[in-house]
Amino acid sequence: MRLIRNLIFFSSTTLLLLSCGNESKTTAEGRQAKAPARLIEETASYAADSLTMQGFVAYSDSFEGKRPAVLVVHEWWGLNDYAKNRVRELARLGYVALAVDMFGNGQTADNPQQAMQLAGPFYENLPMAKRRFDAGLARLKAHPQVDTSKIAAIGYCFGGFIALNAAKQGTELDGVVSFHGSLGGVTPDKNLLKAKILVCHGAADGMVPEQEVAMFKKQMDSIGADYTFKAYPDSKHAFTNPNATEKGKKFNIDIAYNAEADKNSWNDMKDFFGKIFQ
Secondary structure, X not given: OHHHHHHHHHXXXXXXXXXXXXXXXXXXXXXXXXXXXXXXXXXEEEEEOOEEEEEEEEEEOOOOOOEEEEEEEOOOOEOOHHHHXXXXXXXXXXXXXXXXXXXXXXXXXXXXXXXXXXXXXXXHOHHHHHHHHHHXXXXXXXXXXXXXEEEEEEEEOHHHHHHHHHHHOOOOOOEEEEEOOOOOOOOOOOOOOOOEEXXXXXXXXXXXXXXXHXXXXXXXXXXXXXXXXXXXXXXXXXXXXXXXXXXXXXXXXOEOOXXXXXXXXXXXXXXXXXXXXX
């Protein structure tokens, strides 16, 4: 009888220990498991020039605390899916990224005529362009995840022109990257231009004449600006946009996608950010 009781006690104790051991293992594994990283995407509404601007912001929940931020300025087509996808790519790299709405009310263009109607006034009115840019920048800086001491801007085509000129007019930025952007606008002033500059230019870009390139370099050199100019072989205007070739054929404009230049210029941007955000 005593032997039976001992066997029952031993079996019960063994089951209890095994049960506790399994529970501990499961709990430990549960603590170690992490949910897959996901992007947080938000509409970023703000005001500028009595207009409601509909920006787009994204960041990844896999990074903790405040982080560097990047303002993205869209092409002359407006804040469309292409600009939003660039925001998402920056978010995956660990930045808070916000695509500014330069035209207001989320306006976009479906053809070059509409695009020029929307974008044209900004080439003529650079103070207005800076106001719209600065309003988007203020909205980005107000985001709780942003380290306001580490801010850059990138722009595509029209957006490159806008970002470069905002910096030349004195907007405080650590750096600016222009992808196939126009290089004209205000004359740079060493007392205003503080940002480091990376220009990613298509060597076969017929929309940015060689004279404009030469003048840009001459002006930047004359004030001792900290800039890097990269020209990618066989690359036309809009070389980073996968839709450029189709749009170029549709509207008979000299733009085309170049996958190699797109990849190389993006890597150059990442290296640039690695230096300015040290």
